[in-house]
Amino acid sequence: MLNRCILLICFFCFYFSQAQYNLESGSKIQQDSLKRKEFIQHLGQGFFPTRFLDLDLRYLIKFNQYEGIRTGLGFVTNNKFSERYRINSYLVYGFRDHRFKYSIGGGFRLSKSTNTWINLAYTDDLQETGSTKFITDGRFFQFFEPRLLNIDLFHKHITKKISLEHELHNTLIFESEFATSKIEPTYAYTFNINEDSFTNFDISYTKLALNWNPFNKIINQSNNKSTIKQGYPKITLQYTKSFKDVLKSDFNFSKIDFKSIFRLGKTSKSFSEITLVSGIANGETPLTHLYHAYPNNITKETILQRFSVAGLTSFETMYFNEFFSDKFITLQFKYFLKPFEISQHFKPQVVLISRYAIGDMQHPEQHEYINFDTLNRGYTESGFELNKLFFGFGLSFTYRYGAYHLPNISDNVALKFTFNVSL
Template sequence: MKQLCLFFFFLTLSLQAQFQVNGIVKESATNKPLPFATITTNNGLNTISDVDGKFSIAAPIPFTAFDISYIGFTKARIALEKNKNYYVVVLSQKTDDLNEVVVPSENPALAIIKKAIENKNNNNPQKKLRSFEFKSYNKLIVTANPDSIDGRIDSVFVQKSIGKQFSKIDSSDYKFKDIISKQHLFQTEKVSQYQFANARLKETILGTKMAGFKQPVYEIIAFNLQSFSIYDSSYELFETKYNSPIANDALNDYNYKLLDSLLIDGRNTYMIYFKNKKKRRASGLEGVLYIDQNNFAVAKAVMRIKGVLDISGIHDFKYIPNEKLWFPTDKTFKIVKGKNDDDIKILGGTIQFDGDVEQDFKERKKVASDFTYLLSHTNNFEIQYNTPIQIKKSAIYIEIKDDAINKPEHFWNTYRKDSLDSRSQKTYLALDSISSKKRIESRIRFGRKIINGYLPIGKFDLDLRKLFSYNNYEGFRLGIGGVTNEQFSKKFRIEGYTAYGTKDGNFKYNLGMATRVGKFSNSWIGVSYTDDVREIASSVFTIEKKAFKIYDPRPINISTFYNYVSWKTFIETKIIPKTESFWELSRAKIEPKFNYIYNLNEKLYTSYVMTTAMVSLRWNPFSDYMQTPTGRIEVEKRFPKFTFQYTQSLPKVMQNDFEFSKLDFKTEYEKKYLNGQKTSLLFEAGYALGDVPLTHLYNTSPNNITKETIMQRITFAGKNSFETMFFNEFFSSEYAYFQFKHGFSRVTLFKKVKPSLVLVSRMAWGNLQNPEQHIGLDYKTLNKGYFESGIELNQIYKGLGLGGFYRYGPNQLSKFQDNIAVKISFVLNLGL
């Protein structure tokens, strides 16, 4: 749904104060805009230009002139003219060119920044104060300035083989200008209460409304446009984290320049410009920090990224004398289109950008949508410090009250900083009407379901995973299944499926029902019956929801399955903070569908009964969660994540045949880099103790078929499987598995050939207790370890890719070619 938010930004196209002076600052030599120029009025007001060089000064007190200064440029004074409120200011560069920010041996800015870093804990409200709370009002709009758009009606011509031919009249810009003169194209409002105590910060949303939606898209509300605190070591701007200019190691990443000294809230501050040291485009933050000359706290901050999108975030603070602290009072965020050589495809729509490389790129004519931007402003008020605070449900980062979407108008009039102007008022009326007419909310609901693998049909969601699959035992598996949805009931659900294998000739089916017993924890209790087949020795974490795929390539080559007929009762809940858990009691009759006998104390089993109790738990301690009236959402996914599962057989309960215990563990870690690269680590381990037949041991996910030549063994690659390990080659009662992946940013070889290079290494160790008990299959153990490495070239062309893997180490095969596996990969690009 974050991509949906981005979709709004591009497909929808400045709020002007009634009394203000506007303008733009440009460079004389190139006529390019100058961002972050300082504008100071002759009566003491000051501001800076935005990423486009534009500025706006709201003036409750009249002034007659203003000064504009910029790094390396001659300062200019502009006298106001009668009946003129827009000024184009051109600055000339000084003879000592300061385009490159250089850190000399004695840079005064460095000493100031070092002091700011040393004093962070003394100046950070979340470190210095025991507690605080305040309310905030946020308004977000997607709009455009009508004055920036050429509203003429032009003729449009189409290029033919000989010359051009008149086609039609283009009135799109005219219509667009007419629309945004009356309304914005998207708008949300939010009133929140922030509470901080015991090193925990929680936002409780008291009221929220979103133009065009009776029920807001909660993921958009949780969208993190900019960091709450300027003192965090990582600063977040538009869901991307950057090393902060006042992080402990910031001097390694940034150059600094002392620009000026300014008076803010009656206190003297240093104005320091910072810029990432890397020369390449969009390599990091740049901006301006205003540092208090006395305590070296941040009194104002402007953070900016310029690339495909031009993004800026401004933080304003107020000095609290009693606490000797600068406390945040306002945040402003703006995002506009940047420049990029490539068109960007989002949800089926194409957004074209101007190139920033002059050669071989012809600049296109700007259209109305090029002037669109997003603007968000947050104002904090009713601030209290060091008062006793008890935060309820503190493990939830954001909580939306049940009545937040139904607040009356007098609630909004109470908390709005300014009353809505006519454009904002008309935005709600217009978008609500359009949304209702075009059924936008139902389309979004439909999209949510499809992305998660379901097709909503009335009160039933059809499970797309159940329709079609293939494996070597069942052949083509054709089926149908699904679950009732919220239109059927919010408290009860019925689910099930049936499937038929064309090769084994058998039907499989499942039927279950559950009732919700806890709304906040989303707890359900239910029962189900299943008659189906499962891969031998496969490790399944019950709590993990299987990701939706159009195809699942690995099962295609699996031949060894067992049939299980099971009854189970279960409870699933999120009552433990930052966890999801599944508790199950089941009885299953197991029948291997391959040549296998389990020998236990000289008694031979070809089928058996297992009665077990199981708990499966997924713990995401570093993630942030949002509680909504419809459920809980993981809004900020952070790593590492941990998954635990414990299974215990119940002796002499419902004809149980074996006594055993199984403990399974998995942890995942991902790190994304600013240059588009990503490192992924995965560790899994399992331990089975007691009398466990081969069907319920571990096979460490092999994905290679037994064929003579490399070409005959070419199949689709799995996600985390051993591509060179043959099916049923190894079994373990205890194992440890580690995988390392590093993906590089995509490289353009040709216009439509942009592969992504991924380096992969996998290794596993294991052991099998009592191997003499397992009769029928030939297999080996992993006592000496198993190792493979490979290279993947993914998305070479239209989602297709190719990978090569090599097996080495103690279990390397004698023939060189048998250690090599070539695999096809496929990534389906839905434009999301």
């Protein structure tokens, strides 16, 4: 099933990469060129535009170890429907857990000049345990998210939320939300706190987030602001606070999360990229809201059995559910060599990679029926990628060493596909 799903996803990736090539090699007529550019911009943001609705491509097809194939459809209304109001929703179905998931939401704009919106949403879905979502990241999109293929640790949540979006400046976005969630892990888990045991729980929380892109270049296009060139660094800061006894919430805890991306050099030549992610949780924090370090390795005996697709910022030799922390820092360094211009359409590129993670957990004994380690000794892996060998596909090799080096040499090796395509 997994192999067939990978082939299906690869087909969609091949389709989009071919569509990009056909568009770029088409007519040079100015009107067609403008339409093509607008269409590609919509695809790059994760939408397939129609007259009144933009179909959300994030929900088209995915795969994970709990749901199996997950497929469905989402949409958001566009400016032709209304410039003041919007409706967004999705409906998906998991073929392995035989369950529908959905979200119904909408919003209304308070100010056009600052792009200020008030949003409401009701969501019944799954979330990966230990993952942190920056609420400002909803503006970014990937056609292919390789980590999703192997994730098996999810918790169900029914979440009601109200949120605010506001542009303080062209390069500074503020978002906040207040939400209440009913959480039910899909795996055996008990959280012990203050002599009470919880197998499911309610959480009411607020989030405040800033996304700062000081060197982005902005232009006005069709009366809407659009980023035409990405600048660096990119910085995101988020604060989360859970309130006990507010709308039957069970816990008091707080989290501070930080992410920054730096790039040095020109993309047409060799350049370096550094990604720093960190987080700290204080208080009565269940495992569902703690941190993993973005692992992307499945627990199989041989290298070929673990062969899958490498992520963009994940630890390729770190096994799923191997580590959890209530405080952590990851640092990833990539050095992109200048592409080899073998022909007009064949320009493979070598990327040298090194990753480091360190973390800890104050009370691991509070989390029962699940075994994990902490990152207090520091985790390291290094390797390389050979990208864009065939329609965006390439290969990667990564090796795990240092304090968490495993006795069996082959268990420290990750050999995988890569996929890179830009719209």
